[in-house]
Amino acid sequence: MASTPTREVARRVFAREFNDASYTFKESDDDRAPVYVLLPTGQRANRVFLVGTLTETEDVGEDSEYWQGRVVDPNGDTFFMYAGQYQPDAASMLRELEPPAYVAVVGKPRTYETDEGEVNVSIRPESISKVDEATRDRWVVETAERTLDRVKRYKEADMEDPATDEYISMADEEYDQLSIENYRQSVVGALESLQDEQAEASAD
Template structure:
């Protein structure tokens, strides 16, 4: 079997370019990763759909969300996915496919794991991201790089100093320890958790949490980032799109 790529959800969500590599069509990401077979670990926060047609799971890492789609063509995988109760840390091996929902992963295997496994995946994926970004940085400095797809990625996504810095920050965000995240804005984090706690089993609409943050003077993007961190840490989950419930 081919080697599986490791990529953060935030960068995978940016990928729109398809290239032919080793006889297969792959997604080319902004940092130059080729993604066909993908290995990911994150917090399964919600599952939607019908086991008779298809189930779509949202799996969060600290940078964003992967969408996993299992169909009756893989009944064993469909049964495994249907049997996992959010929130749970899961490891998924699957193929990245583009469609109407954007990039979706078609699973080959799904297994529940613990937080330590998730953390190991974060560290290894950050290391691989850093190595790719070194190649991008070298190319931007005008140096020769061995991988010709680095240039294609830079051209396809218009990578410059500013967008390079955003990619670097994305990788750092994935590794940011929870105490540091709390130190950045403990008030917002605590405010969101208190409201989610108060919502109990009914949960809280994401739009209400965004309004709550706005009343405190926080921008929408800051609230969404704080919620993404909480989902990635397994503190809360989405029983359906737009509804947040405490784990």
């Protein structure tokens, strides 16, 4: 009996780490095999889940509608997403939403190389929904926990040990110029910004 393909878990990640995730790979030669981006903290991601502030939308299409959305996380770092005729629900949300607004986005990472040879990372959204501040705050706390877990696993890994998690080894090889400490700092910055917002709200 053929097994039913299951949808990949949508990984929670802050924009700084997501934008550094420039390496993609497949785990089989099958044309329909999922494409993964490799997070620098050593986890593969075929889908991501983010919540942040939609700050800008723009139709950047030439012949048909092709919407760009910018979503900013608590650190001020930006996720870019693009939706066109093949993502009609997401495109219509980007057309209708009035920034600034808190949004939750589930989508697939996409990479493309610029003329200068740099790799840019964006999201092809499967769904976009407007959410409240409490939902955004919960996402920040849970994403902080997941990121710290990944950083801890990465730091404790022995790269010389053949039994080390393959994605951590891959990240060590592909992203040797990146400091894992950057992503711990993203966590600290995001949580501090939440505390500042809450302090301001209680002072009003």
